[in-house]
Amino acid sequence: MKYHIKTFGCAMNYSDSERVASVLERIGYELGDDEKSADIIIYNTCQIKQKAEDKLFGLRKQIAALKTANKNLKVTVTGCMVRSSSTQKDHKIDDILKRMPEVDFVFRIEDVAKLPDLLKTVDPLLTFTDDIEDGTLENYFKINPKKTSNFAVFVPISNGCDKFCTYCIVPFTRGREASRDFNEILEECKKHVLEGALEITLVGQTVNSYGLSFNDKKSGKFVEFGLSPFAALLREIDKLYELGLRRLRFTSPHPRDFFDEVILAMSELRTICPYVHMPVQAGDDRVLRRMNRNYKTAEYKDIMNKLKKAIPDISISTDIIVGFCGETEEEFTNTLNMYREMEWDFCFNNRYSPRKGTYSDKKLEDSVSPQEKARRWHELNSLVKEISNRKHKAFINKNVEVLVEQQIGQHCIGRSRENKEVHFQSGRKLLGQLANVRVTNSGDWHLDGELI
Ligand code: SF4
Secondary structure, three states: OEEEEEEOOOHHHHHHHHHHHHHHHHOOOEEOOOOOOOOEEEEEEOOOOHHHHHHHHOOHHHHHHHHHHOOOOEEEEEEOOOOOOEEOOOOOOOHHHHHOOOOOEEOOHHHHHHHHHHHHHHOOOOOOOOOOOOOOHHHHHHOOOOOOOOOEEEEEOEEOOOOOOOOOOHHHHOOOOEEOOHHHHHHHHHHHHHOOOOEEEEEOOOHHHOOOOHHHHHHOOOHHHOOOHHHHHHHHHHHHHHHOOOEEEEEOOOHHHOOHHHHHHHHHOOOEOOEEEOOOEOOOHHHHHHHOOOOOHHHHHHHHHHHHHHOOOOEEEEEEEEOOOOOOHHHHHHHHHHHHHHOOOEEEEEEOOOOOOOHHHHHOOOOOOHHHHHHHHHHHHHHHHHHHHHHHHOOOOOEEEEEEEEEEOOEEEEEEOOOOEEEEEOOOOOOOOEEEEEEEEEOOOOEEEEEO
């Protein structure tokens, strides 16, 4: 039996998909070449971006055609759009099942170990090579991921979110934040490094809130790590340099918990890459308050300025939502001004659209017209492009270390420590290796270079 996973969204979702693949392989499925050859298709969804949501609902016809061609095909959805694990046979079904009758069942990612049971519910004749009975969160973390790459791996350190931004459904779908055991994370990281990982990316909805959630504080398990258990974790993982680890990244931090201890660790540790992606979402305090982001622009700027001082070559990027409920022209202009001041290297720029069940959907008016949202999006995007281009030009004639992630013939593509995409040619096979490259040219979104 074959499986195919389609992942939308962030690094956390890609990491989750590796755990889903692992469960499926444990019960006897193999990775298929594409959707057509699959006996089960899993859509791992994102709800932050409207585009990802639209894409899923836009797949109805395609799924129906695949099911006509293969009567035994099972289709399931997981990720941030799913609120409760259920099948079409249940009394109380998840909203996705109502909107997409072609989908057989949905499951919360924390319930991934329940996949065999859910599959058997929709097809009692299925038999598996192994059964996984317990679907607790702890088991979710303990599932050994089916890695898509040996040299660059994702390691989840927490799941869920306590922040309750008014536009976001994640705290309701993934639940309250829970941090993974400190030693269990270290063991997983060590295992990956011994198997050849050069780069580890720690992932969590608010990754730097590690050990600080309501549940973590109640359990008292992280008290020994002081103000920032996340900084303590970075310091321990950095010791894996001796075993071969060369790069440590994390995504995405929240400004609320970006303590000086983290900045200090970043400036001192050998493996930490000089790159931070920290969503700001808006450059105006009134908008941030309506979003319930729980920080002011001055606090965000303070963190960024400290980071730039401690790590002068750092690259920074962010997420911004334009056209949030009630956003005035003046508030939007403040965002543009903050963008000019911060000079982020890159920005994921999104137009606000209400997500069903969120506070902003229920209580705030989506008052900015689609045309105006589009205008603001384009205006911000031009600025993003202009600054990205300028930042890229500053790399010309510099040497960067690139971890090669793709090689097609002689064409290599990889990322520098600053997270810049770098293209260069090599007659040697370099996939999964570090290469020193001299930057010769730059574009809006990537750098070109020559192997040194
Ligand atoms: S920090 Fe806000 S946007 Fe991010 S996952 Fe939590 S609630 Fe959603």
